[in-house]
Amino acid sequence: MSEQLELVVIVASVREPRIGPVVADWVVAQRPGGVRTRVIDLAEIALPPDAELRPGGSARTEVSDVLAAADGFVIVTPEYNHGVPASLKRFLDWHYTEWMFKPATVVPYGVRGGLLAGEHLRPVLAELSMVTTRRMVALSAPWAYLAEGRYVPQNGEDAALREALRELTWWARALKHARHRQPFALVDWVGAQRADTDPEALADLVGHASVVGLGTGTRSGRETFAIVERTTQALVERGFRVVAVLDNQKVGELYDRFVRGEDVDIDGALRQAWGPWRTEEMRKALERLRLRNAEHPEDAVRVVGVGGSSVLPTDYERVAAMVEEAAPAEAAKIRVLFDVIRTAHDSGEHVQRAKGTHPGTPFVELAREARAIAGQAGIAHELLDAIVDHHANAIGVGYDADREERRAAERVLALRPARVVLWEGSAHVARDAMMGEHLRAELGEAYAAVHVTFGYGQAAGVDVPPPAPGSLEDVLLAAGGERTVALSNGAPAALDAPWRTRLISGVYDPARDGEHYHEVRSLRGAYDAVVFVPEITSTTMVS
């Protein structure tokens, strides 16, 4: 959006001879600095025949573009028989969206100020979604105050006009920002969509698919997770039989055994999960799946970890204990190294770097050192290689997003023919990026993606402020309340454009909230639906 304000001065009178252009010249001469001004003289333009007028916008006219580009108007109009001239009313009626959500100042004139014309305009402009400034500059018999063909006011009208234009430019700037930040038509449309987060309605929207990605803008919101879980239950009712979580594959195996009724220490399993998934809410979700499966043992819902790593935090101690049997001194050295690198399972190295808690040496080097020490003691084990691989794959080290996202997608696709609900961050499940792109390429319409997002609140114990201006969440919040927005046909074209949307990761810093958004190329291209809750609270970490 350009900050440059564009004002259009409209000359309403079309008679010959007339005083209107002289008054308009005076207005233009008083225009505020830095504001671009154009004049539209109604005597100089031709409108189509009135037989073609339509409510809510007619055919384009030769000045439609000029009006559409304007941020505000000054309407210079005479009073004719206690109203505005027909030429002006006709001109107003010939345009519609060009006027909307813009301000106007009226400069009426007549024998005694032409105020009846000015006041006549207010309800007309209001109907066109315009704001009329409180200040009007009413000129009494301007034809009596001419010098060399120019209007020379005698009664302080110069100052009155400057004040009115100050008011006009304030509105023009404010409304320009508002039109850009939250286009009313879009807010209005969003506000007319489902005002709830009913899981059945969402499942109806995406239940046709064979894989549904339920993405969240944060993994640490209780309400957003609840939407994912409840929608998953509704999808299970519709035949989905696998919940794929982008987490450690071994953790997924433990979850799977748990939900199928095996005697698994679920808290122990959760403590090995990737940090943000290590929550009470996840445990309750798994317990509910276990209860459901107990009733349908022949038709169980499975849980699968589709993340890249198969190293558990407890694997470090397993390796150290193994080394200890053969070489206690080496085991002690290995434990020192492992104590450092094991922390990457709580928060990744890139998060530790962002928070200033990273010790410096890349963990993959410490992992290789541990493997070398074990090697000297004559111990080689695939777990040691897996640990090295795990850290070699860290974000900012050797993490190859394309490769990892493709592999995660392949793990999901390998679960077919079962129908799969995928729990991940919204950026990963989007149909046009990351793993969602691979799923879309393989499955076409049989892959559906949902973006579950929020306005403000608490995530991971951090206060998240209201959303940044112009973001998707900003528009959703402006529409008021909970919302389920289907992005199928019928959604406004604005949703095909790029949108910035919240992305709260481990490196989130509320003081720089504006930097924690990611851009989707097209909202409709990325997701089948967006679900929104205004406020979230933090999930509870498993102790």
Ligand SMILES: Cc1cc2nc3c(=O)[nH]c(=O)nc-3n(C[C@H](O)[C@H](O)[C@H](O)COP(=O)(O)O)c2cc1C
């Ligand atoms: C059809 C017509 C109706 C008018 N009615 C009014 C009126 O109601 N009140 C008024 O103060 N002046 C009225 N006037 C006088 C105008 O204020 C004056 O003619 C003025 O110059 C018109 O502006 P213009 O020359 O830019 O067209 C009327 C003039 C015309 C032509």
